Amino acid sequence: MAFFLDSVQLGLEYALMAVGVFITFRILNIPDLTVDGSFTLGIVISSVFAVGGHPFAGLLLALLGGALAGTVTGLLHTRAHIHPILAGILTTYGLYTVNIKILGGPNLSLLNSKKFFDVITAAFPSMSRSAAQAIAIIVVCAAVVVILNLFFKTVAGLCIQATGNNEEMVRASSINTAAVKVGTFALANALVALSGGLLAQYQGFGDVSSGSGMVVIGLASVIIGEVLFGHRSILIGLISAVCGCVIYRIIIALALHYNLFSANALKLLSAVIVAATLSVPPLKGWIAGRLARRGA
Amino acid sequence: MLELKGLEKTYLKHTVNEHRALRGIDLQIADGEFITVIGSNGAGKSTLFNAVAGTFFCERGRIVLDGRDITYVREHRRARQISRIFQDPMKGSAPGLTIAENIALAYARGENHLFSFALSRRKLELFRDCLAQLNMDLENRMNTRMGLLSGGQRQAVTLLMATIHTPRLLLLDEHTAALDPLTAERVLEMTRSIVAERNITTLMITHNINAALSTGSRTLMMEQGQIILDLEGGTRDAMSVPDLLAVYREKCGKALDNDRMLLDNEQNMDVHGSE
Numbered sequence: 393m394a395f396f397l398d399s400v401q402l403g404l405e406y407a408l409m410a411v412g413v414f415i416t417f418r419i420l421n422i423p424d425l426t427v428d429g430s431f432t433l434g435i436v437i438s439s440v441f442a443v444g445g446h447p448f449a450g451l452l453l454a455l456l457g458g459a460l461a462g463t464v465t466g467l468l469h470t471r472a473h474i475h476p477i478l479a480g481i482l483t484t485y486g487l488y489t490v491n492i493k494i495l496g497g498p499n500l501s502l503l504n505s506k507k508f509f510d511v512i513t514a515a516f517p518s519m520s521r522s523a524a525q526a527i528a529i530i531v532v533c534a535a536v537v538v539i540l541n542l543f544f545k546t547v548a549g550l551c552i553q554a555t556g557n558n559e560e561m562v563r564a565s566s567i568n569t570a571a572v573k574v575g576t577f578a579l580a581n582a583l584v585a586l587s588g589g590l591l592a593q594y595q596g597f598g599d600v601s602s603g604s605g606m607v608v609i610g611l612a613s614v615i616i617g618e619v620l621f622g623h624r625s626i627l628i629g630l631i632s633a634v635c636g637c638v639i640y641r642i643i644i645a646l647a648l649h650y651n652l653f654s655a656n657a658l659k660l661l662s663a664v665i666v667a668a669t670l671s672v673p674p675l676k677g678w679i680a681g682r683l684a685r686r687g688a
Numbered sequence: 689m690l691e692l693k694g695l696e697k698t699y700l701k702h703t704v705n706e707h708r709a710l711r712g713i714d715l716q717i718a719d720g721e722f723i724t725v726i727g728s729n730g731a732g733k734s735t736l737f738n739a740v741a742g743t744f745f746c747e748r749g750r751i752v753l754d755g756r757d758i759t760y761v762r763e764h765r766r767a768r769q770i771s772r773i774f775q776d777p778m779k780g781s782a783p784g785l786t787i788a789e790n791i792a793l794a795y796a797r798g799e800n801h802l803f804s805f806a807l808s809r810r811k812l813e814l815f816r817d818c819l820a821q822l823n824m825d826l827e828n829r830m831n832t833r834m835g836l837l838s839g840g841q842r843q844a845v846t847l848l849m850a851t852i853h854t855p856r857l858l859l860l861d862e863h864t865a866a867l868d869p870l871t872a873e874r875v876l877e878m879t880r881s882i883v884a885e886r887n888i889t890t891l892m893i894t895h896n897i898n899a900a901l902s903t904g905s906r907t908l909m910m911e912q913g914q915i916i917l918d919l920e921g922g923t924r925d926a927m928s929v930p931d932l933l934a935v936y937r938e939k940c941g942k943a944l945d946n947d948r949m950l951l952d953n954e955q956n957m958d959v960h961g962s963e
């Protein structure tokens with residue numbers, strides 16, 4: 393049971409990253425590979441500030457740093473006309489240097505520093521440490537989901553949805569789609585970096601390599617969520633990204649617990665899950681076509 | 689109010705496929721004019737519209753709208769004043785969004801309240817009233833996804849979106865060509881009534897020569913990137929479809945040829961009979 397709760401908690405630390413991936417991949421309809429870099433950026437900013445005694449400022453600046461990283465990718469894509477995948481790869485690659493520079497080394501321990509979760513636990517002394525931690529992260533995730541859901545009902549939010557749906561029409565409505573894309577990349581990566589920042593303070597250390605492959609985990613979470621809840625509305629999409637992320641962690645934890653495979657096999661497994669699920673719609677079409685031909 | 693001076697556009701410049709799509713277009717359009725544009729396939733009609741809307745910049749010439757030189761104003765900026773509808777009903781709206789959301793987006797044109805709710809109660813009521821005027825019973829389906837509507841319904845909603853704020857200039861690029869004849873006539877009638885009611889300056893490309901002569905107040909004929917005929921007033925009223933086709937044959941030495949060409953049956957016979 394404890395192991396189950398632990399993986400739920402861990403899943404929630406990653407959930408905002410999955411929400412960020414959902415926003416670019418599903419709403420804007422552009423896969424964004426900046427995620428690996430901006431997640432790590434969130435980790436290092438949050439770690440450095442926590443060590444300096446400012447855990448909250450660390451989270452806030454992680455958010456802003458992620459937005460900046462997303463802006464860079466967005467500008468590379470819209471202004472320099474670089475393919476969005478390559479733009480994301482370039483930003484992530486460049487961030488590797490930046491991240492090591494900020495952290496001052498490949499990793500940093502937060503063991504003896506005040507963290508976001510310590511502040512929460514101290515504020516509610518009657519609660520157990522793990523309960524306070526769990527409630528804190530649930531509140532953060534819920535708040536983000538509620539705010540985002542409201543945001544996507546505004547004109548600006550509608551512009552993002554429409555840009556992912558029919559860009560030409562949005563431009564014809566006198567909206568600068570380049571700006572919409574840059575803004576969306578910024579928003580998504582801000583969430584990703586915040587997630588990295590939360591994770592660092594939860595785990596008690598920052599490591600410059602924790603972000604690698606994060607985009608695949610994000611995609612896997614989004615896809616698991618969609619399989620379970622379908623894509624009916626923005627709100628359901630946001631919630632299912634969060635739930636998908638938690639379920640992903642539970643699956644991984646179960647597999648590791650029962651020694652189904654080694655920790656090293658995880659990456660291959662995640663990649664296979666994502667590839668397999670993404671190929672379901674074309675496969676369905678192919679099968680339907682085959683059946684129709686046979687029937688005819 | 690719209691003035692085109694010596695517009696030139698060459699596609700794929702400096703390649704073997706170089707194509708001069710606009711070869712010096714001069715045009716003066718007065719406020720409230722409703723102009724129809726005809727011409728064979730590849731004459732440059734859509735290219736002209738794209739030039740005016742700002743899809744690309746022309747290498748030579750000027751575009752002046754209401755006295756302001758907009759030759760190098762970017763597309764989304766021009767869109768505040770210029771609305772356009774394309775032939776493909778899929779192009780003008782977002783299929784994954786609902787009817788109400790699509791209209792809300794068009795309604796937001798030029799609006800600066802980016803963070804106001806797109807579907808406030810006040811706006812929904814306004815959209816419902818507008819939709820009711822289309823007489824397609826769409827006002828009760830505002831939460832239906834646009835992608836589920838028929839081509840005619842989509843094009844009608846697109847027309848509503850293009851005119852929800854009265855544009856300075858409306859560009860219609862064969863906007864009824866993909867519809868069945870009955871629906872096409874209905875959408876065309878809607879267009880006529882909205883344009884007349886609000887006195888919108890309009891350019892309409894059509895393959896329907898009959899509609900070109902009977903709609904609006906002026907007709908342009910394009911060929912090889914040039915305007916070869918500019919008809920209005922008495923000359924235009926006296927012109928019949930066969931007359932117009934004869935003028936074309938005389939000017940270009942070949943029959944007007946457009947794969948989407950529609951002529952009245954009777955006149956169609958007439959043309960072929962005289963050949």
Ligand SMILES: Nc1ncnc2c1ncn2[C@@H]1O[C@H](COP(=O)(O)OP(=O)(O)OP(=O)(O)O)[C@@H](O)[C@H]1O
Nearest residue numbers: 699700707709727728729730731732733734735736
């Ligand atoms: N993006 C492009 N690149 C290269 N050539 C183009 C491009 N767009 C149009 N052309 C060429 O420019 C010419 C004019 O095209 P345009 O689309 O303006 O014709 P049109 O008058 O609208 O014809 P239609 O009646 O078939 O719609 C054609 O010869 C076309 O092949």
Ligand SMILES: [Mg+2]
Nearest residue numbers: 733734735861
């Ligand atoms: Mg055309």
